[in-house]
Amino acid sequence: MAEDGRRLGGRALVADDHPLTREGLAMAARAALPGVSVVAAGSIAEARALTQRSPMRMILLDFHLPDARGFSGLLTLQMDAPTTPIVVVSASEESRLVEAARAVGAAGYLFKSLPLDDLAERLRRVDGGQRIFPPVAPADAAGLADLRARLASLSNAQRAVLVALADGRANKQIARDLGVTEATVKAHLTAIFRKLGVANRAQALLAARPLIGRAEP
Structure with missing residues (x-):
């Protein structure tokens, strides 16, 4: 020390x-x-x-x-x-x-x-254990607060699947990229839909894109 x-x-x-x-x-x-x-x-x-x-x-x-x-x-x-x-x-x-x-x-x-x-x-x-983020304009933070809370409820594996989904990858490719089975990917998607309050892939993408959609340099 x-x-x-x-x-x-x-x-x-x-x-x-x-x-x-x-x-x-x-x-x-x-x-x-x-x-x-x-x-x-x-x-x-x-x-x-x-x-x-x-x-x-x-x-x-x-x-x-x-x-x-x-x-x-x-x-x-x-x-x-x-x-x-x-x-x-x-x-x-x-x-x-x-x-x-x-x-x-x-x-x-x-x-x-x-x-x-x-x-x-x-x-x-x-x-030392702190999380350090710059301040965000109140209007921006308020608009994203609910979605942020929903995303925070996802496990790391579920977040990875959601990001892969946002990239347009099919279940088979997601499974290969993450080193899991297609059945596991489908199980993660079911959990993602439930936690985001949506019914399908298209709705999940629309819900999450403001936060995890691809950003250009």
Whole structure:
């Protein structure tokens, strides 16, 4: 333990496909997490390989990675590392994305425009168990509050299926991508429809798209 009571060591993962941004985020992680060893990935596939190799103390995840659509990357890493705090780091400051990240279980949402010291301070708070999100305009938050609550009731696997559904993937492809059977996918869809208060795939997509629909860079 450090003198201030914070734990030492461990590994942090920075997943971003821009080398300069990766280095900046790595510097922030080292400043925030005493004794941490930082590893880097440029894609979700690389990030998965690293998280499956050894546990991570924290994951810093760029929202726009080449092999991720919307929050599919976050949800995939949540399944691989369910106890690791994942912080979304993005150049986008849209309230919709901030609220979506909160709804699907991110530990925080940080803007890439923040100074290094501010990034480190927020990561330090996440490491201490807090969830850190920028303020959202009351009108935006109110409009998404009910849907956010419904999405928060979904399990990680159900969220992953919903995001895959939003990408237009069929049950067979979803099953292959998530490493489960088609029967499992159908069971998840049934639970998703019930929790979202909808009757079918089309209604689920319409209900959830404001939060998890694909966002363009």
